[in-house]
Amino acid sequence: MNLSPTLSTAISNFQLPDPLGFGRVTGPVMFVADYINGAWQAGELMTYEPIALNPAATSLQFAQQCFEGLKAFWVEQDEPALFRPDENAKRMARSAERLCMPEVPHTLFLDGVKAVTQAMKPLIPRRSGESLYLRPMLYGMDTQYPLAGSDNFRFAIVCSPSAAYFAKPISVLVERDACRAAVGGTGDVKAGGNYAGSIQATRRCIERGYDQPLWLDPVERRLIEELSAMNICAIIDGALCSPALNGTILPGITRATLLTLADDLGMPALEQPIDINSLLDDIDSGRCSELFACGTAAIVNPIAVLADGQRITRLQQVDAEAARFKAALLGIQEGRSADSRGWMFNSAE
Numbered sequence: 001m002n003l004s005p006t007l008s009t010a011i012s013n014f015q016l017p018d019p020l021g022f023g024r025v026t027g028p029v030m031f032v033a034d035y036i037n038g039a040w041q042a043g044e045l046m047t048y049e050p051i052a053l054n055p056a057a058t059s060l061q062f063a064q065q066c067f068e069g070l071k072a073f074w075v076e077q078d079e080p081a082l083f084r085p086d087e088n089a090k091r092m093a094r095s096a097e098r099l100c101m102p103e104v105p106h107t108l109f110l111d112g113v114k115a116v117t118q119a120m121k122p123l124i125p126r127r128s129g130e131s132l133y134l135r136p137m138l139y140g141m142d143t144q145y146p147l148a149g150s151d152n153f154r155f156a157i158v159c160s161p162s163a164a165y166f167a168k169p170i171s172v173l174v175e176r177d178a179c180r181a182a183v184g185g186t187g188d189v190k191a192g193g194n195y196a197g198s199i200q201a202t203r204r205c206i207e208r209g210y211d212q213p214l215w216l217d218p219v220e221r222r223l224i225e226e227l228s229a230m231n232i233c234a235i236i237d238g239a240l241c242s243p244a245l246n247g248t249i250l251p252g253i254t255r256a257t258l259l260t261l262a263d264d265l266g267m268p269a270l271e272q273p274i275d276i277n278s279l280l281d282d283i284d285s286g287r288c289s290e291l292f293a294c295g296t297a298a299i300v301n302p303i304a305v306l307a308d309g310q311r312i313t314r315l316q317q318v319d320a321e322a323a324r325f326k327a328a329l330l331g332i333q334e335g336r337s338a339d340s341r342g343w344m345f346n347s348a349e
Contacts, residue, residue, distance in 0.1 A: 001118045003045070010047045011122055020130055020163045022297060027132070027159040029119045031112040034141075035102050035153040043108060045115055048158060058140035058150045063193040065139040066095035069296045070253075071131040072117040072347060074124045076335030079348040080117050080132065083333050085110055086345070087253045092136060095189035100149040101138055109136065110345070112157045117347040125161050128334055133162040133297065165229065165297040169318050170211035171305035172227065172291075174276060175201045179218040180225065180248070187248035194250075198228040210307060212293065216276060218248065224274045230295030231255040232303075234279065235321050236288045239268040254294045254329070257343070261328050267321075280306065283313050291315055292322035300326035 003011070010028035017024050026048055033043030058064040068088045074080040089109040096103050113134050117124070124132045136157045140150030178201045181187020186194055198213070205213040214232065217223040224243055226232055231252040234241045240262040245251055262269035282288035283306065291303035302319035305312065331337030332344065 007047055014123055016161055022162045022165045023160050027120050029116055031116050031157040033155045043112055045119055054143045056143035058142055058144050064099055064149055065192045066099055066190050068092050068136045070134050073131045073333045074126055075128055079346050080124055081344040081346055084253055084343050085113050096138055098189045101153055104155050114347045116157050116159050123161050130163045133160045164299050166301045169302040169304035172212050172214050172303050173205045173210040174308040175213040175215050180215040182218045183247045202228045222275055224276050225249050227293055230293040230298045233292055233294055234288050235290040239270050241270045243274050244271045252295055254296055258294055258325050265324055280313050289317045290321050
């Protein structure tokens, strides 16, 4: 790949942190494409730098913005490989439609993430569990004070060489007061506003010594949904169980992958409503043997404690089945296992 002298210099001067952590640094490369007068313009690679954005832009005034998260892996492969970027492109299209933004063409999305990945080759970590995290974004550019959407938009991709979100089993606090999303809202798309609305509960959770809040359904506050930054799975009666998608849960790509991989691991997979009170009782009785979080950033992360007010429930088993799922997932992502389903995309092609 031929890079401009400015880009080459920025990459050669960049230093990776040690330890790597998750999202601690932003790579020196970004990809930008604009939507102007009803048409997408050609995208280009450029050095990572602040963007010029009018303070009255719809992305700032009305949160007309969505994003994605995906990873490129370069462990056993000859070239860095992207995990299921086609699914990220489809999900961003759904998010864009919900927020009255133009769909980023599939080829433009894939060309962009491949271009950033190839440019970042010298800075992609090669150790297992580490990767290049990519963050595609789409946001409105027009200035509007009346409530209306933009006509012009920008698609941008930034990146961060990263390890997993958490480095150890986590503790989770049930959120009984606030709601993350409601049916008919934007909970099932990856809109930035969803995450802004979860920051307060996440901060309260961390102040109490926990890692993530567990959101419940907005109507009865009874059915579990997801964590602030990732989906959740349970092993109940020997089956992999995940809350059923109901219009308020983000359809995680890692979540869907694990439900498929369950068959490879000889385990039934169920998508069904999960009552929080029943789940706590099932953990106490041993019917629920394990809980874990899953997502692009988290990969597969075991949960050690689930707290609901003063009720502190400790999992009897931590990181047994989660470790199996993580090994199966990373085996495909990092090139040690056969990719029989065509999930990996060579960034050089």
